[in-house]
Amino acid sequence: MRFSDQFEQRFTEMLTHYPTKRSVLVPTLLYAQDEVGFLSEEVIAEIASRLDLTELDVRNVISYYSMLTTKPRGKFNVQVCRNISCLLRGADELIEHCEKKLGIGHKGTTPDGLFSFEHVECIGACSWAPAVQVNYDFHENLTTETMDRVLDEYRKKVQ
Amino acid sequence: MATLVSHPDEVRIVSKRFGQGATKIDRYLELDGYKAVRKALGMQPDAIINEVKNSGLRGRGGAGFNTGLKWSFVPKQSVKPKYILCNGDESEPGTCKDRLIFEEDPHSVIEGVIIAGLAVGASSGYIYIRGEYRYLLEIMQKAIADAYAKGFLGKNIFGSGRDFEVYWHGGAGAYEVGEESALMESLEGKRGVPRIRPPFPAVVGLWGGPTVINNAETLASVPPIILAGAEWFANLGTPKNGGTRLFCLSGHVNKPGVYELPMGYNLKKMIYEVGGGIPNGRKLKAVVPGGSSCPLLTAEEIDLPMDFDTLMKAGSMLGSGGVVMVDDSTCMVKFALRIMKFYQHESCGWCIPCREGTDWLDKTLTRFHSGGGIRKDIDNIQYLSENMLGRTFCPLGDAAALPTISIVKKFRKEFEDHLEGRPCPFEKKGTVEQLPVFA
Ligand SMILES: Cc1cc2nc3c(=O)[nH]c(=O)nc-3n(C[C@H](O)[C@H](O)[C@H](O)COP(=O)(O)O)c2cc1C
Numbered sequence: 001m002r003f004s005d006q007f008e009q010r011f012t013e014m015l016t017h018y019p020t021k022r023s024v025l026v027p028t029l030l031y032a033q034d035e036v037g038f039l040s041e042e043v044i045a046e047i048a049s050r051l052d053l054t055e056l057d058v059r060n061v062i063s064y065y066s067m068l069t070t071k072p073r074g075k076f077n078v079q080v081c082r083n084i085s086c087l088l089r090g091a092d093e094l095i096e097h098c099e100k101k102l103g104i105g106h107k108g109t110t111p112d113g114l115f116s117f118e119h120v121e122c123i124g125a126c127s128w129a130p131a132v133q134v135n136y137d138f139h140e141n142l143t144t145e146t147m148d149r150v151l152d153e154y155r156k157k158v159q
Numbered sequence: 160m161a162t163l164v165s166h167p168d169e170v171r172i173v174s175k176r177f178g179q180g181a182t183k184i185d186r187y188l189e190l191d192g193y194k195a196v197r198k199a200l201g202m203q204p205d206a207i208i209n210e211v212k213n214s215g216l217r218g219r220g221g222a223g224f225n226t227g228l229k230w231s232f233v234p235k236q237s238v239k240p241k242y243i244l245c246n247g248d249e250s251e252p253g254t255c256k257d258r259l260i261f262e263e264d265p266h267s268v269i270e271g272v273i274i275a276g277l278a279v280g281a282s283s284g285y286i287y288i289r290g291e292y293r294y295l296l297e298i299m300q301k302a303i304a305d306a307y308a309k310g311f312l313g314k315n316i317f318g319s320g321r322d323f324e325v326y327w328h329g330g331a332g333a334y335e336v337g338e339e340s341a342l343m344e345s346l347e348g349k350r351g352v353p354r355i356r357p358p359f360p361a362v363v364g365l366w367g368g369p370t371v372i373n374n375a376e377t378l379a380s381v382p383p384i385i386l387a388g389a390e391w392f393a394n395l396g397t398p399k400n401g402g403t404r405l406f407c408l409s410g411h412v413n414k415p416g417v418y419e420l421p422m423g424y425n426l427k428k429m430i431y432e433v434g435g436g437i438p439n440g441r442k443l444k445a446v447v448p449g450g451s452s453c454p455l456l457t458a459e460e461i462d463l464p465m466d467f468d469t470l471m472k473a474g475s476m477l478g479s480g481g482v483v484m485v486d487d488s489t490c491m492v493k494f495a496l497r498i499m500k501f502y503q504h505e506s507c508g509w510c511i512p513c514r515e516g517t518d519w520l521d522k523t524l525t526r527f528h529s530g531g532g533i534r535k536d537i538d539n540i541q542y543l544s545e546n547m548l549g550r551t552f553c554p555l556g557d558a559a560a561l562p563t564i565s566i567v568k569k570f571r572k573e574f575e576d577h578l579e580g581r582p583c584p585f586e587k588k589g590t591v592e593q594l595p596v597f598a
């Protein structure tokens with residue numbers, strides 16, 4: 001299993017941060033997922049063997065963290081915050097709008113694999129609500145119109 | 160990128176370098192950066208602890224514990240290495256301030272970590288940043304690397320003969336990981352389930368070593384205290400509540416944003432003057448004073464100084480600085496439901512009262528809000544919540560119960576208005592889901 005040089009460099013560096021190998025697990029899983037798209041059987045086996053853990057240990061950790069997934073997602077994962085500050089400023093409408101526009105619901109993926117969609121809990125953008133994260137990018141103070149523009153921008157990125 | 164706001168009543172201490180390019184280490188140095196560490200290197204550890212203790216700085220992560228006092232619990236002698244752990248998991252709904260510190264002034268956090276280390280005799284620290292904040296993790300990685308390059312971290316820092324290492328660490332999405340003991344589990348590469356206390360982290364923490372865990376804003380408040388003194392900081396706030404804090408105004412308010420105001424700033428003034436009041440000519444109904452775990456205040460209860468002790472006396476909590484305004488168009492049953500759905504989703508499942516309690520409350524509130532409520536539910540919601548209180552390893556159970564109890568108590572009539580199959584009075588007609596009633 002091959003990861004990018006940047007991944008390997010970071011992995012090696014992280015191992016020097018802690019007195020135990022296992023401590024690198026959570027950030028390493030996220031970095032691996034960023035490269036592969038999801039935590040495949042192969043990724044899990046590789047990381048388990050590098051850290052002297054069982055695959056079960058690794059799976060146990062994966063299932064705890066909401067950003068980690070063992071199933072492929074769309075190229076752009078649209079995460080709409082549904083928590084209180086966003087709720088008060090139109091998160092429900094935004095969610096409904098996105099679901100209609102993308103034709104998918106919570107944790108769905110469009111047939112072309114371009115978008116997946118998730119309702120998420122507070123992403124730390126409460127004062128700039130309603131807020132959405134697409135992969136790692138924040139989009140804030142959204143309306144249904146500006147949301148459309150955001151989605152169009154991502155669509156354009158692959159053309 | 161988060162937008163910055165300002166108001167004349169602000170007292171900028173933690174935010175004084177915001178908007179000034181202080182992520183660059185040279186700019187940070189021009190703006191008094193790393194002066195506090197240099198000063199602390201010439202102080203006795205106890206003198207640092209006392210300074211911080213006397214400043215009245217209290218934890219900005221939510222619990223409001225006196226920071227210097229917390230540091231003083233770390234044993235002087237320890238066979239195992241001691242650690243500083245900066246909590247940058249920021250996930251309490253309504254809270255978005257640590258994000259600004261990481262984005263605008265990451266070196267202030269590093270400086271706070273080093274000073275905490277000098278105070279308790281630790282020689283390494285970790286800065287844990289929630290996984291969603293990837294761009295902030297990258298800013299922090301660069302800041303740490305720059306500090307190493309200047310000799311401010313690593314061996315013989317500032318030529319003092321002391322060594323200090325700071326490491327970054329990224330999470331992967333979990334509210335519970337913000338809880339101090341779960342945070343340590345997560346850093347050790349495990350599921351973020353809480354540890355039983357005692358022993359407290361100050362005695363047995365990361366890998367069994369004594370560990371100081373502080374919120375990012377708490378740590379960023381330390382360098383100014385070292386430079387300008389405990390008395391100065393204490394005098395900015397109210398008795399036992401030193402300094403300023405970042406208040407995150409959100410929800411139904413005209414000028415949402417993160418404002419740095421003195422501790423003890425009047426809440427009513429915060430809402431109507433700093434925040435510009437409630438939009439669309441509507442009236443305020445309730446306020447979440449410090450993140451979603453805090454009991455709500457009604458519009459009649461807001462004329463009070465925002466400090467830890469006053470809020471506690473008022474039956475709520477100052478919490479994490481997330482002040483959420485709720486106007487009179489909002490259904491409080493729906494609001495309670497949304498809060499409960501969050502805690503149900505985030506409960507790590509370790510303790511039964513929290514795992515089962517949040518699930519039952521979510522189910523009951525969902526049915527109730529959809530018009531399937533029965534009268535007995537109202538007391539049941541309260542009963543279930545009260546039975547979670549104090550019965551869990553960590554306070555997540557309390558965090559779910561407290562706002563719920565306050566909403567049922569203070570807005571009981573709204574619950575009654577949902578009874579007998581009546582649709583939610585606040586919802587647009589025709590959008591109400593009718594679920595079957597079961598009891
Ligand atoms: C469920 C739960 C979540 C928490 N989340 C955070 C958080 O995201 N950030 C934080 O600093 N403290 C959080 N805390 C509080 C921490 O347990 C701890 O009190 C704090 O980090 C200590 O630092 P302080 O004394 O500087 O506030 C949380 C507590 C609980 C019970």
Ligand code: FES
Binds near residue numbers: 125
């Ligand atoms: S509530 Fe949506 S970002 Fe905090």
